[in-house]
Amino acid sequence: MNSHRHLSILELVPIAPSSITTQQLQQKLLERGLEISTRMLQRDLQSLYEQGCFGLEKDTRSKPYGWSINAQWRGGSAKIMSSEVAEHYLLLEQLLPQSVPSDVKQSVHIKAEQALKRVNGHLPEWLLTLPKPSLKVNIDTQLVVQIEHAIEHKRAVSAELYRVLYNEAHWLKFTELSFYNLVEQGGVLMVQFMVGQLHDKCYQMPVYRIRNVQVLQKTRRGPTAEQLKSLRSAINKGMKQSAIELIVKVPSHSAVNQGFIELGELIDKQHIDDKNVLLTYQTIDTEQLTDELLKCAHWLEVIKPEKLRQRIISKLKAATTNYL
8 A cells, every 4th residue: 555655646746947835746647537635745755755756856945845756867868877776687687597598697787787776786785685596597697607717727817897987887808818716705706807918917807897808819917925915915805895874964966965975775765954964875985975065065065974084184184284
């Protein structure tokens, strides 16, 4: 009953810049034969708004509040995909039976690629821990065979890797990679490799983020014990990164508030006044996050956690000292 009521409410909320008040919405629902008390409708609207996955917006600049659906939310050309929808597509791709027709697989794969971009290339923690009957069931088995062949015969390969650069996700072509190991980590099949002939760093990446592998008639590189130690250290460091609740204050029309810069999983949005909003994220405290916050420091303020706020302040003071 709740789902039917919520769906009826969302269907009647207009797309921005148009809006509707609670009283107007209540009348339209009544005309559809759905009688809802004012208090219940207010609770439903607030609940749908706080969930943040229906594109519902609340205009608090004047009373009664106006309700609308984000103009980018509906339609095939929508630029915004909710985190919930993204996770559903990623899960669907993993659980898709091998017997499904290729056109259906391709359609799901396209959506899953969009979903991977929505979560900045990182699968949700709960998705990584799902039990899987076989690591190779939900990925391209031919791709795994190619990688295993290259490792066994010590051949270099060319391939495309899925990378997130400047908040945009891309498939990047690498003319020479040296795959040297396949490992399981958190239920995900990972490949370890080196790049080119000169770069000495070792990398690890999920197999599902690799495509178009071509085995070359060229001997691959092999890592030294010191390089392997460095990779293990980086992996262990990444696993120890702590989850935090990040609260930032940003202008209402900023790229962060519009969703073009993502700092993690958005769980709450509060309008402070006509010009500013408080955004709350669930995210991981990494050096990359600190760098992203510093890029926006002239208009973005970190409110919590205090440890991260002080880190930003310290770096800004150091930068100011250089220019005095």
